[in-house]
Amino acid sequence: MSEATGIVGEFFDLKAETDADILAMQVGDFYEFFDSDAELVADELDLKVSQKSSHGSSYPMAGVPVDDLTPYLKALVERGYRVAVADQREAGDGHEREITRVVSPGTLLAVTDADARYLLTIVHDEVYGLAFTDVTTGRFHVTTAADADELLTTIYRFDPVEILPGPDVRNDDDLLERLRGRTDAALTLHTTEAFAPGRARHRVREQFGEGALESVGIEADAAVRAAGAVLNYVEETGQGVLASITRLQAHGDGDHVELDATTQRNLELTETMQGDRSGSLFETIDHTVTSAGGRLLKSWLQRPRRDRAELERRHAAVAALAEAALARDRLREVLGDAYDLERLASKAASGSADARDLVAARETLSLLPTVREIVAETDRLADSPLASVLDQADLDRARDLRATLEAALVEDPPGTITQGGLIRKGFDEELDALIERHEEILGWLDELPKREKRRHGITHLSVDRNKTDGYYIQVGKSETGAVPDNYEQIKTLKNSERYTIPELEEKERELLRIEEQRHDLERRLFEEVRADVATHAELLQDVGRTLAEVDALAGLATHAVRADWTRPELTDGDQITIEAGRHPVVERTTEFVPNDIRMDRDRRFLVVTGPNMSGKSTYMRQTALIMLLAQVGSFVPARSARIGLVDGIYTRVGALDELAQGRSTFMVEMQELSNILHSASAESLVILDEVGRGTATFDGISIAWAATEYLVNEVGAKTLFATHYHELTELGDRLDPVQNVHVAVDGDPDSDRDGEEVTFLRTVREGPADRSYGVHVADLAGVPEPVVERSRDVLDRLRNDEAIDVRGGGGGTTQAVFDLSSGQFTGDSDGSASADGGATEDTIAEQFGEDADEVLEALSGIDVDETPPVELLSKVQEWQGRLDNS
């Protein structure tokens, strides 16, 4: 490979300088890829490969025209590649090439969709430090995480597109594995030096100013190192966007509702469990009309708040907008024309904004006064917090910037900045003189045919211009006899002749010179204007965010009106009182039956029972979603809602397809349960759906039982627990804060063995469900009749606490009974059920071999009352493992 010389050799030399996956090297009017890069790019993007020979060998080569590079770059980066771009410049009598930038998922500017594109660095010393930046909008957040779970939760919330693990994270295989499982982000190794504490701190100060770190309370070394490293990476990739990163924000100041990654997925906030956007909460309630508004609303959903004053401010603004229907419609119409100013700030800083971008920015800046006017004219809005939202941006400076752009740029400039036609007359004297002269010549050219016709009495005479001939005079064949001597013939066509005259040649030369000067000058002036706009990055971001906030609030109001939602009342207390609550997504497609829910300190744990498919999950999810929406600042789907703010929402939902995968998902289930038991507090909301279902029934009930006791007695979180284990309803009698509710159905399946259908009422009532209707559903689903019959038998016996014999097992029978007084299962190998424990050791030893004795010993030695549930769970797991292995 190193044999190659010339262009190919240069390509290899440059490629050796970069750690990017692919190199695009400019050669004249093309960007070329060589060797394996050419093959890869051709494969991914369907380009033609040709061969280039160098030093006797031949190398694959593929290329794209210089002006078309951006879409190709974008396509490669979206497939996860990092692409280095080497530009060519005149030098002496040849060309020089150097790598000017590296485009990666986290530094790609040419994005068209509204989603945020976060680049993340992770550093680990005593804690994890995380720095997120979205170079397309200039957003920059820094935070810490105490452990890997918290880290993953935060990452899930920001959904980064590229992650740079610091030196201390790179070798943590476990963590990298979990990262890969949780995000599609590209992992990039960035130079270790960038993460060094001193250098990173210096870099952060340079960007945000001396006291910035202290003022937002970021002290942890890990966080500072992450922040410095991410800035260094953005700088080194050469996209030139640093100027638009203006504000350092600390994230995770205790004002956000904890939503772990599992919960965000379970609640289908931004995509469904199947990974579709459609059907998610965001998609359902999003009526924003701008990309920035949509982005903001999504981030609100992902990061609900706990600050009651802020939430009430949003609720009041939504209430005002919901009532002021006309003004709301006008606002949304006006905002519909808004351009993404946050994105523009980055484009201006990187020098990629063209004149159309700046004109769009100008138009958007001019919307701000209009929006203010609409708000001021509408009493209901003027008196609401919406008015103060609009005060966030500096109106005077916005007006000045707008005036500058107005004075500089023409109404409708072209999409390229090299061909003139960008700058208004009156903006620059030198340009004005050029324009004047340019127009004079054009005027002269305009007059020329008339003059010549008159002078020489020729009727079919025109003046035109094309690429090969330049300007020429064209005369019809029939009149060429009248052409004077000073006409010099340059071309003969079928019906006409083309001529030029010295005067025309001279004017043409001047015209070309002036056009070139004008284009250069306009381009220079435009670049000055763009640089000026870049220095206003923060202002543009402020105005952009203000308009986005109005859009998001107006969007929430629109949904509230359309779906008949109500303003929640927030309290600092513990209670949740929701009347006629609905599921925000399901209600859009189903005739929904509303339900109430009431929880407080003395009724903080609800065991939800009911047949399969009756609506248990929906009931619990709707409760979680109503809480979440209230803490986003939205109205909620209910007749009324009084809500004590929560500090976190935790869910564990057992999906059936997971159950089918067996033990390993049981492990996941237990990890998630363990995480909830560790993280939830008395101010949290916990949703447990069928916990324990991923293992054998006995284990399942025991685990569910123990987890309930722990949640009620130790954690004190408000909890909704749906279960098929009817035995758990007994907890209602044993622990005061535990109450039973059930989803009612009509019809008693047992009374009609011919399979008359159960009617789902979808109504939640106090008290436990009568029994499990699972067998009936099995019947409806077409499970063979003998199986259904046999299940009914088994069920009856279980209900009556009778022993059940195992049929056709060859050998003894096994029986089991759940002892409510101890909360444990007891079993026996023959005869009737015994409540005093003691499955026969023979049977167990036969089944499991030597290890069983030790496990039994450990089991009998453990003090259930003194051992924390989580430890118990891990013991159970360990024992299971040993039994499996024996």
Ligand SMILES: Nc1ncnc2c1ncn2[C@@H]1O[C@H](COP(=O)(O)OP(=O)(O)OP(=O)(O)O)[C@@H](O)[C@H]1O
């Ligand atoms: N209040 C309601 N009004 C109308 N439809 C509802 C209501 N609640 C649930 N449903 C619908 O009933 C079906 C079953 O609901 P869900 O999955 O919540 O039942 P489940 O009791 O949790 O079932 P399983 O025990 O099998 O997991 C869903 O299609 C859901 O959309």
